[in-house]
Amino acid sequence: MTASYAEVIGDPIAQSKSPIVHGFWLERLGRAGRYERCHVVPAALEDYFAxxxxxxxxxGCNVTLPHKQAVLPLLDRVDPAAARIGAVNTVVHENGLLIGHNSDAPGFLEPLRPWLAERHLLRTARIFGTGGAARAIAHALWDEGFTLIVAARDETKARALADEFSTRDCHAASLAHFAAPLAFDWGDMVGRLDLVINATSLGMTGQPPLSLDFDHVPPGAIVYDxxxxxxxxxxLAEARRRGHPVIDGLAMLIGQARSAFTRFFGIEPPTDPASDAALRTLLVA
Known part of the structure; x- marks a missing residue:
């Protein structure tokens, strides 16, 4: 009898750390199964699922760039939350059917829970990017009562995403706007929760860094990449140097992997502090 398996697909895919996460949990739980990478170019996406x-x-599989939206018409059913976001990052194989889910939203929010548990007079998030992850992040934060500012290299794409929300509490801008200096008095920041989120590939290995003038970052804002x-x-290095709280991409990766792992292998991954610390050590090795 062969062991069940899941995988992550994307183009490129060699950089994905998802196999490390799922493999660690499988070993920790003594569970049979495996989790692999599979390089799938856009032209081969339909044949892959067939x-x-x-x-x-x-x-099933996790779905990463550039397939999170392209996968939608190839599925038999899409979870309502994923349909509202308009992007899928987890496909589950159930009785021959392909079911799409989005765990990016809860995965993104997981490390923010201590702050979200507090009450605020104003919550504002500056989101850089309009791809599948950015869409999930925008919807997640909207549901948590944030005013959104969406920025992209192509401002029309930022406007298209912003228009899915209230025009009063969601705004669009170009990334170039945030690269230029800003003369602004932030005033009283008491009772505010501000986030600055990079949901683009800028700053990734092999990509140029995100160009951001920190004049645009409110005092005390959490910087999340x-x-x-x-x-x-x-x-993150510059934000840390300036004294901002920072959240790195492993937090979102591990958070979104939790629900995917349960869907794939039918068991909750370990969540004890020792397991989490060992996993993070393994991921940064």
């Missing part, structure tokens, strides 16, 4: 659909040992290769991006 082949996997016929494999009874395949439990979804990139995890490298773990300490130029954005």
């Amino acid at each position: 082949a996997r659909r016929a494999d009874p040992d395949w439990r 979804a990139v995890y290769s490298p773990l300490e991006t130029p954005l």
Whole structure:
């Protein structure tokens, strides 16, 4: 009898740390199964799912760039939350059907829970990017009562995402706007929660850094970078130097992997502090 397996697909895919996360949990739990990478270019996406659909040992896959939206028409059913976001990062194989889910939203929020548990007079998030991860982040933060500012290299794409929300509490801008100096008096910051989030590939290994003038970053804002290769991006290094709380991409990676792992292998991953510390050590090795 062959062991069940899941995988992560994308283009490129060599940088993905998801196999380390899922493999660690499988070993920790003494669970049979495996989790692998699979390089799938856009032109081969439909053939990939046709082949996997016929494999009874395949439990599903995580979906990364650039397929999170392209995968939608190839699925039999999409979870309502993923349909609202308009992006899928987890496909589960159930009785020959392909079911799409999005765990990016809860995975993104997981490390923010201590702050979100507090009450605030104003919550504002500056989100850089309009891809699948950015969409999930925007919807997650909107549900948590944030005013959103969405920025992208192509401002029309930022406007298209912003228009899915209230025009009063969601705004669009170009990334170039945030690269230029800003003369602004932030005033009284008491009772505010501010986030600055990089959901682009800028700062990833092999990519140029995100160009951000920190005049645009409110005092005390949490700087969150979804990139995890490298773990300490130029954005996080500068934010840390300036005294901002920072959250790295491993936090989101591990958070979104938890629900995917349960869907694939039918068991909750370990959540004890010792396991979490050992996993993070393994990921940064």
